[in-house]
Amino acid sequence: MKGHATFSNKLLPYLLVAPQIVVTSLFFVWPAAQAIYQSLLRSDPFGLHTKFVGLDNFRALFADPYYLGSIRLSFLFSGAVALTAISVSLLLAVMAHKPIRGARVYKTLLIWPYALAPAMAAVLWLFLFQPSIGILAQALQHAGIGWNYTLHGGQALLLVILASVWKQVSYNFIFFLAGLQAIPKSLIEAAKVDGATSRRAFWSVVFPLLAPTTFFLVVMNTVYAFFDTFGAIDALTKGGPGKATETMVYKLYVDGFKNFRLNSSAAQSVILMALVILLTAFQFRFIERRVHYV
Amino acid sequence: MTRRSRRPRNIGAHLVLLVGVAVLVFPVYMAFIGSTHDAATIGRGRLPLTPGSHLAENYVQAWVYGTGERVSGTPVRVMMANSLVMAIVIAVGKISVSLLAAYAVVFFRFPGRMFFFWLIFITLMLPLEVRIIPSYKVVSDFGLLNTLAGLTIPLMVSATGTLLFRQVFMTIPKELLDAAKIDGAGPMRCLWSIILPLGRPSIAALFVILFVYGWNQYLWPLLITTERNMDTIVIGIVKMLGTSESLMDWNLVMATTVMAMAVPIAVVILFQKWLVQGLVETEK
Numbered sequence A: 001m002k003g004h005a006t007f008s009n010k011l012l013p014y015l016l017v018a019p020q021i022v023v024t025s026l027f028f029v030w031p032a033a034q035a036i037y038q039s040l041l042r043s044d045p046f047g048l049h050t051k052f053v054g055l056d057n058f059r060a061l062f063a064d065p066y067y068l069g070s071i072r073l074s075f076l077f078s079g080a081v082a083l084t085a086i087s088v089s090l091l092l093a094v095m096a097h098k099p100i101r102g103a104r105v106y107k108t109l110l111i112w113p114y115a116l117a118p119a120m121a122a123v124l125w126l127f128l129f130q131p132s133i134g135i136l137a138q139a140l141q142h143a144g145i146g147w148n149y150t151l152h153g154g155q156a157l158l159l160v161i162l163a164s165v166w167k168q169v170s171y172n173f174i175f176f177l178a179g180l181q182a183i184p185k186s187l188i189e190a191a192k193v194d195g196a197t198s199r200r201a202f203w204s205v206v207f208p209l210l211a212p213t214t215f216f217l218v219v220m221n222t223v224y225a226f227f228d229t230f231g232a233i234d235a236l237t238k239g240g241p242g243k244a245t246e247t248m249v250y251k252l253y254v255d256g257f258k259n260f261r262l263n264s265s266a267a268q269s270v271i272l273m274a275l276v277i278l279l280t281a282f283q284f285r286f287i288e289r290r291v292h293y294v
Numbered sequence B: 001m002t003r004r005s006r007r008p009r010n011i012g013a014h015l016v017l018l019v020g021v022a023v024l025v026f027p028v029y030m031a032f033i034g035s036t037h038d039a040a041t042i043g044r045g046r047l048p049l050t051p052g053s054h055l056a057e058n059y060v061q062a063w064v065y066g067t068g069e070r071v072s073g074t075p076v077r078v079m080m081a082n083s084l085v086m087a088i089v090i091a092v093g094k095i096s097v098s099l100l101a102a103y104a105v106v107f108f109r110f111p112g113r114m115f116f117f118w119l120i121f122i123t124l125m126l127p128l129e130v131r132i133i134p135s136y137k138v139v140s141d142f143g144l145l146n147t148l149a150g151l152t153i154p155l156m157v158s159a160t161g162t163l164l165f166r167q168v169f170m171t172i173p174k175e176l177l178d179a180a181k182i183d184g185a186g187p188m189r190c191l192w193s194i195i196l197p198l199g200r201p202s203i204a205a206l207f208v209i210l211f212v213y214g215w216n217q218y219l220w221p222l223l224i225t226t227e228r229n230m231d232t233i234v235i236g237i238v239k240m241l242g243t244s245e246s247l248m249d250w251n252l253v254m255a256t257t258v259m260a261m262a263v264p265i266a267v268v269i270l271f272q273k274w275l276v277q278g279l280v281e282t283e284k
Helices: A012-038 A057-064 A065-097 A101-113 A118-129 A134-143 A151-181 A185-193 A200-208 A211-228 A230-236 A248-258 A262-293 B003-034 B039-044 B057-062 B077-107 B113-125 B130-140 B149-154 B159-171 B173-181 B189-213 B220-226 B233-240 B252-271 B271-284
Strands: A041-043 A050-052
Touching: A012 A262, A012 B077, A012 B113, A012 B149, A041 A262, A050 B220, A050 B233, A057 A065, A057 A101, A057 A262, A057 B189, A065 A101, A065 A151, A065 A185, A065 B003, A065 B220, A101 A151, A101 B252, A101 B271, A118 B003, A118 B149, A118 B252, A134 B271, A151 A211, A151 A230, A151 B003, A151 B271, A185 A200, A200 A211, A211 A230, A211 A248, A211 B173, A230 B003, A230 B220, A230 B233, A248 A262, A248 B130, A262 B130, B003 B252, B039 B220, B039 B252, B057 B113, B057 B173, B057 B189, B057 B252, B077 B113, B077 B149, B077 B159, B077 B189, B113 B159, B113 B173, B130 B149, B130 B220, B149 B220, B159 B189, B159 B271, B189 B252, B189 B271, B220 B233, B233 B271, B252 B271
Parallel strands: none
Antiparallel strands: A041 A050
């Protein structure tokens, strides 16, 4: 950023950053600080007495089998979403990158789901898998499978994963396609001249060059699965049946806004904050490395 | 490479792509089919795979009333207007706020500059969900529940926009602004007549991304708007899904769904080039 300063006004730069700083302070910094502060307190249900309890809220959470369950579920869920969405979109991107007829039409037809909210994706799949009216649910029942995701936790989780992956594939597709286009054709041709088959050329030349994109997408898909899928879960299962689809974010919402356990939910916020900071740090470490790589 | 060796591989590619497209399109196609039948046909669980004859009446009813015998909602035209306003205000607000901040950080030297930059930067690490209850409380303390300001202003800050504009601005040659300065142009004049035109492609790309982002907001509007006439379309549809989902006017829900999807999908397809550029640029 050196050598770019052009103007020497004293007040103007402060006025220019003011809107961003004011909103950031009011809606990011202050609430985050509040969450940390609240996570160290315990209030009685009427809010009459509040006392400092140190890390007790965190200790209580990590002793709570439901919270531990939601952690396990969140990691299982985001692992499944990220892995499936990334592999499917990599396959589609590699195919769409080939010099085939109608490649542009395919690209458009694979990109548009980016436009939909996870909650909308959930509504679309609900219509297909609703146990008594959904046509795919009916087909499953005819095939002798007792499909009712409102009763079976595993099915509910599967449905939320399906809707979340379906929506995310196009996002990953966009990045993989950009990554593929950035690879010089000469590299692949060189590998083929050396006698590599297409498959071999892909795994030994193309895939390693896509590694930065893949790592970036792993981080983005994990964040997506942790946070953005709230809408899909809320529309499809509301965390149920039982707690089969109650991820960490959904539990935070239920405890904060339905059960009014404010201190516990503040502690849950802090845990999620730590997680996002870890992920972001991971991502930036990797981007650093990409700078050296290219 | 001979002709023979190329052909079978391409058939494979077409097959994979066709299956992919089919899986993506099928749920949307069935939503459209659902929106063309009457509630009873769907309720029997025997939905045909071809369009029915109730298209016009379903769409008119959803658009004008939003309610049927067994589903109550706000008219789609109201919810679409709410979503449109929210999406545009968030997009324009976010772009303006981050453009001004990036302009200050790149072209001015002032005490606290790096501090401000890092303050903006840390917002990357604080998704709405991790600060949701205190943020809600701030909005409620300001008396902004059920207002457009409360709905949009807290979503207007993101580091992504500022970082993108910072990158774009740093590629603008310093000489260009020096020349303008010699001609007597002040900083605001330079912003308006030099920076903005040069930044137009990034602004357009960011607008598409943020419009979709705004249109698709879920958790925040769910908490901030409690009055039915402020429902956005995404919230409205989920609210329509009652507890006994089999006894619903699915035809109206699906007509609403199709209309709700049409706007952001049209934006993405029409501005596909900008969207792809913008996404890949912002994440650099």
